Structure formats: C-alpha cells, structure tokens
Amino acid sequence: MVTQPGKPAPDTTRRSERSRRAIYEAALDLVAETGYPRTTVEGIAARAGVGKQTIYRWWGSKADVLLEAFLDLSEQAAADAGQVPYAIPDTGDLAADLKLVLRLTVDQMADPRFEAPGRALAAEGLVNERLGREFVAKLLEPQLQLYVTRLRSAQHAGQVRADVDPRIALELFVSPLAQRWLQHTGPITHEYTDTLVDYALFGLAPR
Structure with a gap:
C-alpha cells in the first residue's frame, strides 16, 4: 500500500475494531426490531455498513455474531x-447478598437491550447444540460458579449445611427465575426473587 508523504499509514486495527463494534450494534438492533428468525447476516452487514465477507471472516453464523x-x-x-x-x-x-444479585438480574431481564438477544440465544441454543454449549460455557457457567463460591463461603460460616451440594442448591432460586422468564408464566419482580431466596434458604416448613 502506498501512502502520501507525511501521512501515517491507516490504522487497520482501529478500523477493524470500529467495524466489529458496528456489527455488534447492528446484530443487537435487528434482533430487537425484527426478531431472531428474520435477522440475517446480510441484514447485519448492511446495517453495520460492512461487506458480508467481513462478518464471515470473523464469525461462522448470525448466532455466533449475536x-x-x-x-x-x-x-x-x-x-x-x-x-x-x-x-x-x-x-x-x-x-x-443473593437477593441483591437476583434483583439486579431481574432489572437486566427487563431491559430491552438484553431481553431480545437473551431470549433469542436461549431459544436457539435448544436446537443448535454447539451454540447451546458455547452459550452455557461463556455466559451461564461463569455466573453459576459465582453462586457456588458464595454458597461455599456460607457453608464455611455455618450458614448452610455442610452436606449441601452448592451446585444443586443454587438451582432452587436460579432455575425458577429462568423458567418464568422464558415461558412467561408470571411476573418477574424483586418481590418474586426475594421470595425464591427465602423459600430456598428457609424451606417450606413452619419456622
């Protein structure tokens, strides 16, 4: 590539980052506007102002982009x-601590920026095994492991029985929330997640 004297060469790294950011924004916007099934690589490329080949250079599918x-x-x-x-x-x-984190999770679930792509990825992961595994490994599992760590800390402090498996215990409040969100079986509120924590930690028997 020939450049004019006195002018620096184009920064391809910066240009690539701008393109990547534009593609991220286009993918998120299109899924929110038209839904995942109608979102295409061609549509993402057009919205981002890049060539379709640019997307395929970095990702294998629209699911990978999203x-x-x-x-x-x-x-x-x-x-x-x-x-x-x-x-x-x-x-x-x-x-x-659990109530605070779950309230923040509820707020994110209700945020339009997160809701549409989150639902799209969760649904696509059910039929796309590779994407489902990647979705779990990169997004869900890191979050679940932090619940495990927090519950183990509570075990060491004597707040949770020593024989409890933290990985199973966290499902008592995480899984009902995820199911209600995915299946629209009821409102997702702070009061709901507070109740989940109380039921999980204190049980259903009279205190």
Whole structure:
C-alpha cells in the first residue's frame, strides 16, 4: 500500500475494531426490531455498513455474531455501572447478598437491550447444540460458579449445611427465575426473587 508523504499509514486495527463494534450494534438492533428468525447476516452487514465477507471472516453464523455481541453488551453494562462482571458480594448475610444479585438480574431481564438477544440465544441454543454449549460455557457457567463460591463461603460460616451440594442448591432460586422468564408464566419482580431466596434458604416448613 502506498501512502502520501507525511501521512501515517491507516490504522487497520482501529478500523477493524470500529467495524466489529458496528456489527455488534447492528446484530443487537435487528434482533430487537425484527426478531431472531428474520435477522440475517446480510441484514447485519448492511446495517453495520460492512461487506458480508467481513462478518464471515470473523464469525461462522448470525448466532455466533449475536452471542459475542451479547457477551460484549453484558461486559459494557457492568463497566458503565462501575461493577466487576460476574460479581456476587459477600457481606456475611447470605440472604441479602443473593437477593441483591437476583434483583439486579431481574432489572437486566427487563431491559430491552438484553431481553431480545437473551431470549433469542436461549431459544436457539435448544436446537443448535454447539451454540447451546458455547452459550452455557461463556455466559451461564461463569455466573453459576459465582453462586457456588458464595454458597461455599456460607457453608464455611455455618450458614448452610455442610452436606449441601452448592451446585444443586443454587438451582432452587436460579432455575425458577429462568423458567418464568422464558415461558412467561408470571411476573418477574424483586418481590418474586426475594421470595425464591427465602423459600430456598428457609424451606417450606413452619419456622
């Protein structure tokens, strides 16, 4: 490539990052506007102002684009809020810590920026085994492991029985929330997640 004297060579790294960001934004916008089935690689490329070959150079499918865009969105949202991604506090009060994190999760679920791509990826992961495994490994499992760590800390503090398997225990409050969100079986509120935590930690028998 020949450049004019006195002018720096084009920064291809910066140009590539701009294109990547434009593609992320286009994928998220199109899924929210038209739904996942009607979103195409061609549509993403046109909205982002890049060639279709640029997308296929970096990703294998629209699902791959959307997954990476969604992961980036989650990290950016945490950074904007001054939070460390995938963080659960440990104040010594297990119930309060779990309620705080689940309330934040509810707020994210209700955010239009997250809802459409989140539902699209969850649904596509059921029929696309490879994407489903990647969705779990990159997004869900890191979050679930933090619940495991927090529950183990509570075990060491004597707040949770020593014989409890934290990986199973977390499903008592995480799984009902996910099911209600995916299947629209009821409202998703702070009060609902607070109740899930109370039921999970204190059981159903009279206290």
